[in-house]
Amino acid sequence: ADVNGISMHDLAREVVSIADAGLKSRAREGAGGLLPDETHFLNALKESLDTGQVPADELIERYNTDWNGDVTRVFEEYSY
Helix, strand or coil, rough: CCCCEEEHHHHHHHHHHHHHHHHHHHHHEEEEHCCCCCCCHHHHHHHHHHHHHCCCHHHHHHCCCCCCCHHHEEEHHHHH
């Protein structure tokens, strides 16, 4: 979608890029010291930008296919 001639997808990419650079610059170890920084927190956003899909799209797909319209499956498979 565009707002005032600005692509929201492009804007989101720019915001995530700025966040990525900021987290790299902070250089705080992630995952208990197993990762050099905290950029891994942006992975889901980067994936959504790359695929054009959000987590809800996966849920809808599974609801309509694997789960045969049974919404209770979301609780079985996604609760911790």
